[in-house]
Amino acid sequence: MFRHPRTAIAWGGALLAAAALAGAPAVAQDKYPSRPIELIVPFGPGGGADQLARLTAKLVEPVIGQGVPVINVPGATGATGMAKLIAAPADGYSAAIYIADTHALLAGPDPRWKVEDLKPLAVMIQQPSAILVAKDSPYKTWADFEKAAKDNPGKLKVATVGFGSVDDFTLKHLEVKGGVKVVQVPFSKPNERYVSILGGHADALYEQPGDVAQFLKSGEMRPILIFGDKRLDGFKDVPASAELGYTVSLPQFRSIVVRSDTPAAEIKTLSDALTKVAENPEYKKFLEDSYADPDSFMPADKSAGFLARQLDDMKKAATGS
Amino acid sequence: MDTLLQLGHGLLVCLQPFNLSMLMIGIALGMLVGVLPGLTLVMGVILVLPFTYQMDVASGIILLTAMYVAGTYGGAFTAILFGIPGEPIDVPLLWDGYKMARAGQPAEALGWTLIAAGGGGIISAIIMVALTEPLAEVALKFSSPEYFAVILFGLASVVALAQSSLANALISLCLGLVIATVGTDTTYGTSRFTFGLPILEDGIEFLVVMVGAYGVGEVLARLERGYAGAPVTQTATARTELPSWRQFAAIKWTFIRSTLLGNIIGIIPGAGATVASFVSYGVEGQVGRRKAQLGTGIPEGIVAPQSAATASVGGAMIPLFAIGIPGSGATAVILGAFMLKGIQPGPQVLLHSGELIYAIFASVFLGIFIMCVLGYFAIRPLVRILDFPEAVVSSFVMVFCFIGAFSIRSSVVDLWLMIAFGLVGYLFDRLRFPIAPLVLGVILGPLAEESFLNTMISFGNDWTVFFTRPISGTLMALTCLALVLPLLGALRHWLWPHDFEETPHSQGSP
Numbered sequence: 086m087f088r089h090p091r092t093a094i095a096w097g098g099a100l101l102a103a104a105a106l107a108g109a110p111a112v113a114q115d116k117y118p119s120r121p122i123e124l125i126v127p128f129g130p131g132g133g134a135d136q137l138a139r140l141t142a143k144l145v146e147p148v149i150g151q152g153v154p155v156i157n158v159p160g161a162t163g164a165t166g167m168a169k170l171i172a173a174p175a176d177g178y179s180a181a182i183y184i185a186d187t188h189a190l191l192a193g194p195d196p197r198w199k200v201e202d203l204k205p206l207a208v209m210i211q212q213p214s215a216i217l218v219a220k221d222s223p224y225k226t227w228a229d230f231e232k233a234a235k236d237n238p239g240k241l242k243v244a245t246v247g248f249g250s251v252d253d254f255t256l257k258h259l260e261v262k263g264g265v266k267v268v269q270v271p272f273s274k275p276n277e278r279y280v281s282i283l284g285g286h287a288d289a290l291y292e293q294p295g296d297v298a299q300f301l302k303s304g305e306m307r308p309i310l311i312f313g314d315k316r317l318d319g320f321k322d323v324p325a326s327a328e329l330g331y332t333v334s335l336p337q338f339r340s341i342v343v344r345s346d347t348p349a350a351e352i353k354t355l356s357d358a359l360t361k362v363a364e365n366p367e368y369k370k371f372l373e374d375s376y377a378d379p380d381s382f383m384p385a386d387k388s389a390g391f392l393a394r395q396l397d398d399m400k401k402a403a404t405g406s
Numbered sequence: 407m408d409t410l411l412q413l414g415h416g417l418l419v420c421l422q423p424f425n426l427s428m429l430m431i432g433i434a435l436g437m438l439v440g441v442l443p444g445l446t447l448v449m450g451v452i453l454v455l456p457f458t459y460q461m462d463v464a465s466g467i468i469l470l471t472a473m474y475v476a477g478t479y480g481g482a483f484t485a486i487l488f489g490i491p492g493e494p495i496d497v498p499l500l501w502d503g504y505k506m507a508r509a510g511q512p513a514e515a516l517g518w519t520l521i522a523a524g525g526g527g528i529i530s531a532i533i534m535v536a537l538t539e540p541l542a543e544v545a546l547k548f549s550s551p552e553y554f555a556v557i558l559f560g561l562a563s564v565v566a567l568a569q570s571s572l573a574n575a576l577i578s579l580c581l582g583l584v585i586a587t588v589g590t591d592t593t594y595g596t597s598r599f600t601f602g603l604p605i606l607e608d609g610i611e612f613l614v615v616m617v618g619a620y621g622v623g624e625v626l627a628r629l630e631r632g633y634a635g636a637p638v639t640q641t642a643t644a645r646t647e648l649p650s651w652r653q654f655a656a657i658k659w660t661f662i663r664s665t666l667l668g669n670i671i672g673i674i675p676g677a678g679a680t681v682a683s684f685v686s687y688g689v690e691g692q693v694g695r696r697k698a699q700l701g702t703g704i705p706e707g708i709v710a711p712q713s714a715a716t717a718s719v720g721g722a723m724i725p726l727f728a729i730g731i732p733g734s735g736a737t738a739v740i741l742g743a744f745m746l747k748g749i750q751p752g753p754q755v756l757l758h759s760g761e762l763i764y765a766i767f768a769s770v771f772l773g774i775f776i777m778c779v780l781g782y783f784a785i786r787p788l789v790r791i792l793d794f795p796e797a798v799v800s801s802f803v804m805v806f807c808f809i810g811a812f813s814i815r816s817s818v819v820d821l822w823l824m825i826a827f828g829l830v831g832y833l834f835d836r837l838r839f840p841i842a843p844l845v846l847g848v849i850l851g852p853l854a855e856e857s858f859l860n861t862m863i864s865f866g867n868d869w870t871v872f873f874t875r876p877i878s879g880t881l882m883a884l885t886c887l888a889l890v891l892p893l894l895g896a897l898r899h900w901l902w903p904h905d906f907e908e909t910p911h912s913q914g915s916p
Binding site for chain 2: 129135136139155157242247248268269270271272273274275276279284285286287298299300302303305374
């Protein structure tokens, strides 16, 4: 849908420049943060990353006593926004939302940045992914689907976001580990992806349940497999992948990162502030509404290890080991 | 009756001062976005989206919807008066609308677009309110093979209009398709024709080609004539602007056909206003009563694309409200605005938040009405611009082209590309080689490619699915007819030349 994200940047940039000129006078540097902290969303407005950024900004502003303007820099699965973060000074006044799909680029060929360039402040949300089918699908359970896929290898169609994505890696893992060989049909636009199973053009869909909450509530779609080691609240009879012996699970996580050479004191200030955000009831409600893991939040010290493990898992799944 | 009552209630919500001002702002912004060549409608709506975060749901959605409606209309002014399409949907307006304006009837041409946009929009809005639930199912019937067939039909039916030489039109189209493949392919991420240049990795934007070939090309052509084109003498004395009822009745079938086509194409998730505009123009060339004159500056050539484009708005809203699936790029952004407020459109919302939905429905009606009133009063002063010396107008056209091309991704390379395509457009024009198929190929090529590849992946490289699935099969058959009929006509012409002397083939069509 965002075929021309750069137009937004160009026009948005003009607005920002005007705003910057209006408020140029420098502020005396005393206690961090002494001026607003820019939060980069490497995707367009309206998506999951944007929603998280706007909510976090709203909740973190009173904690740090500074504004947190959100700017959207979409393009290249988040790579454009990351380039902007890395180009900004490492003074703790620029941060960015960093999500699993962008992280997956590091598992592909020629990534434009390294995992060492970034330091996470916190992992804000982890949504498990799932295999979903339409209401009237002949596959009542994962066992049905697995059997059909094994009887007809390479015949069942699963709609995903595209090749080289987390979706792609997970399907490869299913194939290598469990012998579930399906055809992956890439639909970059969410509306076409959802129509594909609602209209019966594909057999299943790889998606985060939170992104199709309205279809789950209305019963138009139902999950048959949740990736991870926990079953999903509200769908307790749907198996989790770990129970079936699948070791890799790649949740859709969304974190907030800064440049890795940002001073440690600044990183601690921000990470502590985000820990307070995570305790806010409004934030907890957001996690619940998004079908996210209630224990999603991880502060800075735990997040770095998490990102590294995720990348290892992605590489493992991508190479089929 | 109940529906009308709810709609009336919704109208009252729209007339609240804040909502009404949002509606006005939305229309003004939509018109502006429609006029600016570098800013597409979808991008414009995305830019405004963050401003809706602070508003309540109804006001925000009213703002975005008004922008969407007006954006399908605003570009008609620049396309018809100056030959620069502000949006890809306005390209078909160049073929008849711009010609009509150059023939001394700019006010009439704009009057026709006003009637087409207003009428098409209103009828499509009525369909939206009355038939939301049954029609939403149409969206689910379409998948990649059908998207591809619709787009191919659009390509073929427009190309087939080039009766002077089908071969030249196909050459031009293929050139356009090749230009569209430059860059990183969307399915597998392979670099194509990039020659290692980073700017080409991102592809050649269709806007650069469109603005260059039409805007710059046209200015170059006028420069060659020393800005001595026939002055548009009647502008100052132009009295009639809107077509009379009799004139309208004469083309009512064009209007009805195009509106319904636009509505249906709007419902399909893989195609929006642009495809609607092209397909509708192409269909007019296949079945219209005066199809032989299409492209020479007749009202049918204005009404067909414009009413389909505006009618696609009502269509695209149908699956959004009924099943939560947006029917176009702009409605996908509107869905985002709903989600940010924690509302996920779908059957539940339609059932329980009827008040909100009907307020939005009412805003579509009110928006179209206000847009038409604004458009009506804008026609006369805008037509007066043509009284300025051609050289002055041309220089402003150039400025707009440059701003437009630069704003796409803030790259100077795009300016050079635009100038290059301007030269291409000029040379094509001089050599009487059709440029429209090239631009059409650049705009629709990527859409066609993605749905073609998806079909191949999905059906194990079996190309026969295009012909065996009922909807795509029908469309493919129509595509074949569109391409073969002109050949048969040419063959008959060649064998029995005398039968055809009284109906000369038009040279002006795309």
